[in-house]
Amino acid sequence: MAHAIEVNGLTKEFSSKVKSQGFTASVKGLLAPRYRxxxxxxxxxxxxEEGDILAFIGPNGAGKSTTIKLITGILFPTSGSISVLGMNPHTQRKHLSYHIGTVFGQKSQLWYHLPPIDSLTLLGSIYDLSKKQTKNRIEFLAGIFELETFLDQPVRKLSLGQRIRCEIAGSLIHSPKILFLDEPSIGLDVVVKQRIRDLILKINKEEKTTIFLTSHDAGDIEKICKRALVINHGALVWEGTIKDMKYSLLNRRIIDVKTDQRLCIDIPGVKTVKSKEYAAKLEVELSAVSVEEVIQEIMKRVGIKDITISNVPMEEIISMIYQGGFA
Amino acid sequence: MKLIRLVCDYFRINLAAAMEYRAAFLSQAIGMAVNNSAFILFWIIMYHQAGPSIEGYSFRDVMFLWSLAPLGFGISIVFFGNSVSISKLIYSGELDVYMLQPKPLVLNMLASKMYVPGLGDMAYGVILFLATQPLTLTRIGLFVLFSLAMAAVLIGLRLFYHSFTFFFGNAEEFASMAAESVLSLILYPGTIFKGPVLWLFRTLFPAVWIAYIPVRLIQSFDLALLFITLGADILIVTAGVMLFYSGLKHYESGNRIGARM
Incomplete structure (x- = not known):
């Protein structure tokens, strides 16, 4: 399979003014500024790879947005090389922009006082689509994203979920091969988040669009992404499939057990997360003990009425990443 | 053609957005015209006191300046409204949207916003011209040409001044003051300025090329001088565009939350 994006040795440095606290320091900084x-x-x-859905994960300030901006040609790299669909995003930015779409959750490309239909029509013109092509594309996207009922209402009157659907539709107006989504589900409720996820999957399936997604939302990553890259302090700290992330990287399982007597268990590698009368939630460290051994040990002590074995929730995996667990 | 279509599309969408609030739209456009009219009263009194000529400028010549400046300025902020906000776009990371679109960055960025009061300026400039100038084909043609040239130079100057934001972090105040200075200078008879200051007005604050020489050409046409003037205008615009693109390498983007109004 061909590579949609190829990044090698990418580094970006910013120069930042150093300023100590207080007015005197401000005056000193004015006369003799110091930079780091x-x-x-x-x-x-x-x-x-083409057609992939990739999660790009990391805590705030890890370098996710900067990386997207480097890949899309907004920022110039300090060193390293980037190839997007075989193009250099800095020397061929204009040409590349016909093939990529972007949604920055914090920045809108819709006119706030006008209905989305006007902004989508303008975007069609910006991407050199004919009036007929634009009309057909808007009809197609309005169908997929279910925009018909509010396409003619001013953006300022739309809910956040409706606005984000319009933003994504706008970024797809020119049928891009790669869609960059930078925290698209920020501020959305669970129902709308699920809807956005379904739409992303749909567009990936129907148009074979490569999706490059950054999100802090565990559900976004778990439910739609196949692979993940984890970045922390600007460096790539882990790369692999979501399945690997859950099964291998976090070498733990959760056992929820209901028993006929109160369970007291003290095995190395097993932590009681929660315990209430005849029910307990145990976290098993697989490098120390197997699930089978733990169950056998429980059965020796009490009778089991019900048992569920599950992976550590994605929320916890992400929380661990953010706390430097993989760094 | 595609670029003209882009500017027209932006004009249409911005006008539609402005008309969402009809009362504000009309009051802004009319307010600007009323504001300009107050100054005409000043010049009528001035010429009544001073006689038919001030430093070689007749009342009609001054009215030509007062027609040209609002029209040129109006065009620059109606069709290229973001030209007054370039610093803000740079330091708040709002260039991202334009950089991700397949259109020339400078034109796309400048044309995507409209300042409604500029429509009042434009209408005022045209009406004043029609009311105070002899309507010969030459004069009308030169008026249109110089208005477009003035708009282009004002935009080029704003690009030049605001591009310092790429290097200094924020040059918004400096750029606004410099642009305002040029606007102030072009509203007075150029002949009142003499000596070395004129070099400043040919370079950093180039009122000479967009106002003083056009009046001279209206008084007495000279083809060679017209070409020199247009050449100077092109140089100024080129300098602005070049400085902007050279600064773009220092662009750091940002995470400010924003909407397009």
Whole structure:
């Protein structure tokens, strides 16, 4: 399979003014400013294959948005090389923009006082679509994203969920091969989040669009992504499939057990997360003990009425990443 | 053609957005015209006191300046409204949207916003021209040409001044003041300025090329001088565009939350 994105040794440094606290320091800074170099992205390399849905995960300030901006040609890299659909995003930015779409959750490309239909029509013109092509594309996207009922209402009167659906539709107006989504589900409720996820999956399936997604939402990552890249302090700290992330990387299982007597268990590698009368939630460290051994041990002590074995929730995996668990 | 279509599309969508609030739209456009009219009263009194000529400028010549400046300025902020907000776009990371679209960055960025009061300026400039100038084909043609040239130079100057934001972090105040200075200078007879200051008005604050020489050409046409003037205008715009693109390499984007109004 061809690579949609290929990044090698990418580094981005920013120069930031250093200022101590207080008015005197401000005056000193004015006369003799001091700068320090911040490495927002440090020597990262990865590939994304065509048609893939990739999660790009990391805590705030990890370098996710900077990396997207480097890949899309907004920022110039300090060093390293980037190839997107075989193009250099910095020397061929204009040409590349016909083939990529972007949604920055915090930045809108819709006119606030006008209905989305006007902004979508303008976007069609910006991407050199004919009036007929634009009309057909808007009809298609309105159908998929269910925009018909509010396409003619001013954006300012739309709910956040409706607005984000319009934003994504706008970024797909020119049928891009790659869609960059930077925290698209920020601020949405669970129902709308699920809807957005379904739409992303649909567009990936129907148009074979490669999806590059950054999100803090465990559900986004778990339910729609196949692979993940984890970035922290600007460096790539983990790369693999979501399945690997859950099964291998976090070498733990959760056992929820209901028993006929109160359960007291003290085995190395087993932690009681919650315990209430005849029910307990245990976290098993697989490197220390197997699930089978733990169940056998429980059965020796009490009778089991019900038992569920599950993986550690994605929420916890992400929380661990953010706390530096993989760094 | 595609670029003209883009500017027209932006004009249509911005006008539609402005008309969402009809009362504000009309009051802004009319308010600007009324504001400009107050100054005409000043010049009528001035010429009544001073006689038919001030430093070689007749009342009609001054009215030509007062027609040209609002029309040129109006065009620059109606069709290229973001030209007054370039610093803000740079330091708040709002160039991202334009950089991700397949259109020339400068034109796309400048044309995507409209300042409604500029419509009042434009209407005022045209009406004043029609009311105070002899309506010969030459004069009308030169008026249109110089208005477009003035709009282009004002935009080029704003690009130039605001591009310092790429290098200094925020040059918004400096750029606004510099642009305002040029606007102030073009509303007075150029002949009142003499000596070395004129070099400043040919370079950093180039009122000479967009106002003083056009009046001279209206008084007495000279083809060679017209070409020199247009050449100078092109140089100024080119300098603005070049400085912007050279600064773009220092663009740091940002995470400010924003909407397009």
């Amino acid at each position: 170099t911040i490495r927002a992205v440090q020597d990262i390399s990865f590939c994304v």
